[in-house]
Amino acid sequence: MTTAAPLPTPAHQLHGAAPTVASSKSEDVNFQGLPIPRGPVTASLSFYKAPEDGSKPYNYVEKQPEGVPQRNFGESWQEVTIDDLRGQENKFSLDSNAFHTVQNVPSEEYDFTDDAKIRAVYYPEVEKLLLANIPGANRVLLFDYTIRRSNPGADRAPVVRVHIDQTPASAESRVRFHVPDEAEQLLRGRYRIINVWRPLNGPVMAHPLAVADSATVRDEDLIGVEHRYPNRTGETAAVQYNPGQKWYYWSGMKNEDRLLLKCFDSDETVGQWGRVPHTAFVDPRTPEGAIGRESIEVRALVFG
Known part of the structure; x- marks a missing residue:
């Protein structure tokens, strides 16, 4: 889990820019009658800037010690030009690009306010979705989730910093941490870490999620960052800007849409395509008055 940075002011509030209306069709407006931004967009993304003193980058997940910065690296x-996945979803896959789209997924969970209910109702739905959509998968272990809301005072807000939730080292540590008695055997087979992301109040109008095609991301673009919890230290990856990276978002994501994000894959034949940088971003076309995005991401170890 990544601690959110402060959210920038939407561009329309800064410059008075008028929203772009793609068409007047009902699927291009939300329940407020506001236009849903569609198509390619150019937006500002926050990439990694190394610590000035050359030290190893770190980030505290919760409250940092007195007198210590929450993180020591910059932005x-x-x-970046971000293309729209809508209408070309079938061109991308987990093995080739490290993300995958699934549409029209029903759910019996609507509130997402009770932890026990989320685990009892939504978790089995996510497990079923992963087993049905990931070739070779035979076992799924859901190890945590994060709900993000844009309203002031929310526990977690959309993260506007390009990152990957896991690195090869932290993925192995996850296996050893969550299934210690079986870890040696499981680590000899294929294992992946996949996030299942969806909005809770779609269609998404503000702070959509951008993903980079993993095939366009170089290993040298990725920087390991110590992810410091109170009782242990994990590792995430920050991402340096590279003009060769190709970026996408899925316009107007609905509550029935699911975006699968692969953060790690132990299969070395698809190693370069085994990690997907992602970030929330401020779409300059967001219409004034649009409701803030709410979302849930469930993180899973997938074996087989």
Whole structure:
């Protein structure tokens, strides 16, 4: 889990920009009658800037010790063209690009306010979804989830910093931490870490999620960051800007849409395509008055 950075002011509030209306069709407006931004967009994304003193980068997940910065690395904001996945979903897959889209997924969980109910009702739905959509998968272990809301005072807000939730080292540690008695055997087979992301109040109008095609991301673009919990230290990956990276978002994501994000894959034949940088971003076309995005991401170890 990654601690959110402060959310930038939407561009329409800064510059008075008028929203772009793709068409007047009902699927292009939300329940408020506001236009859903569609198509390619150029937006600012926050990439990694190394600590000035050359030290190893770190980030505290919860409250940091007195007098210590929450993180010691900076941000490099870059203007990036982000293409729209809507209408070309079938061109991308987990093995080739490290993300995958699934549409029209029903759910019996609607509130997402009770932890026990989320685990009892939503978790089995996610497990079933993963087993049905990941070739070779024979076992799924859901190890945590995060709900993000844009309203002031929310426990977690959308993260506007390009990152990957896991690295090869932290993925192995996850297996050893969650299934210690079987770890040696499981680590000899294929294992993946996949996040299942969906909105809770779609269609998404503000702070959509951008993903990079993993095939366009170089290993040298990725920087391991110590992810410091109160009782242990994990590792995430920060991402340096590279103009060769290709970025996408899925416009107007609905509550029935699911975006699968692969953070790690032990299969070395698809190693370069085994990790997907992602970030929330401020879409400059977001219409004034649009409701803030709410979402849930469930993180899973997938074996087989």
